[in-house]
């Protein structure tokens with residue numbers, strides 16, 4: 054198979070949802086279709102139990118599983134499908150944001166009863182900003198939930214999307230009869246038998262056909278006719294181009310647990326979802342079918358064995374092929390490196406591979422040379438954009454609790470920050486170190502890992518910060534900027550890349566600062582240029 058065909062074959066995507074909407078269940082059913090796993094229950098639940106805040110065994114267990122499920126790959130109808138796992142727990146939202154820089158499309162799972170939930174809103178916003186093509190799957194139709202039209206409205210309004218249903222439910226919950234597939238023009242009857250792998254569908258090109266009444270009953274048939282007429286009047290016709298540019302999102306209904314409506318979703322997905330898309334680097338747009346390799350690190354995972362401080366860096370291949378033992382340029386270090394055992398991912402295993410293609414993810418063993426966002430090329434000085442840091446929600450001073458182990462502590466902090474566990478800020482005034490995180494859970498993870506992997510002990514002290522803002526002066530030499538730096542000295546810090554950050558202690562002080570120093574721009578993400 055030639056290079057271009059390999060690219061066309063690949064579909065690399067993420068499933069996003071609020072916890073409990075059914076992401077794990079859907080992933081598992083997709084893998085079943087690909088024949089990648091034999092039975093239900095094989096995909097481990099990559100979730101942190103609600104009681105896990107101080108349960109370190111749970112944290113370790115979760116880290117172990119998250120390596121195993123980081124990338125799940127399978128072949129379906131001759132397409133190579135790579136599912137990138139996105140943690141649902143909100144304390145790990147940063148991880149998910151970063152993973153979204155490596156996907157070419159996403160499937161959004163929504164619970165029919167709960168509708169659009171908080172975590173879904175945040176994740177979809179990130180996808181919308183990047184024009185990532187999205188398919189919506191409304192799950193748990195076997196349960197009572199919201200009316201289909203109300204839900205479609207809710208998705209449009211809360212998620213700011215422009216939807217069009219490609220399937221439509223017939224009844225719901227106790228009365229759930231099945232689904233009309235608008236895309237394929239057929240009916241799939243619900244039997245509630247989750248073991249059924251292949252669903253039989255009945256073709257209905259024309260739903261006015263009286264056969265429909267015989268199959269689902271007169272009332273349900275008339276309701277379906279009315280509903281479909283309404284959808285035609287209200288929603289735009291599906292258009293693949295618009296889906297690909299992020300202007301239109303098709304919606305499917307089903308029940309992942311019952312493996313119902315999943316085949317329709319998958320069949321449509323492989324047909325319409327994009328193969329690896331071009332990616333913007335600081336220097337230029339890179340197309341997947343360019344011959345030379347380019348790729349970037351979007352995730353780093355520490356090895357589970359604390360004795361070997363070895364990590365796995367996950368690289369998304371954007372263009373060219375990645376070959377074993379071939380030297381590549383580590384752009385940030387300006388050094389050639391080669392890898393004797395790059396890993397590729399299959400269902401739940403990883404294996405050494407000789408060659409990987411755009412859209413694939415390779416796992417590289419790393420002893421501390423990689424940071425999230427690093428780019429690999431065949432010699433070109435290229436920097437991939439698109440992994441911004443957002444303002445953390447929590448801030449604490451980190452103190453060294455064992456003076457004999459200062460070196461270990463700083464090394465540990467450094468490496469954990471490279472992994473993207475949290476963000477480090479160093480105060481301009483006194484050099485004190487502040488750790489910013491999305492959730493409180495990370496502080497415990499950091500403390501535990503510093504002790505177990507680096508032999509260092511730390512304590513924390515609260516530091517009241519409302520928001521971290523990245524500072525961009527219009528002119529570094531103007532008086533206003535100088536005054537800003539003088540007056541706000543106590544609140545200024547450098548992030549890990551040496552960028553200036555203003556740590557506003559309240560919304561009020563943030564607003565006052567913006568008013569008083571209009572030429573000093575304050576940004577809410579690190580990547581504002």
Ligand code: G4P
Pocket residue numbers: 070071072073074075076077078079098100141192193194195196307308309310311
């Ligand atoms: P998540 O990864 O998005 O967090 O969700 P997950 O798949 O773990 O699903 C959350 C719960 O919803 C699970 O139940 C799962 O069985 C259930 N579920 C998923 N899809 C459907 C569906 O189509 N219909 C119904 N009725 N339930 C569904 P649980 O009791 O929390 O977990 P478990 O004990 O079954 O694993």
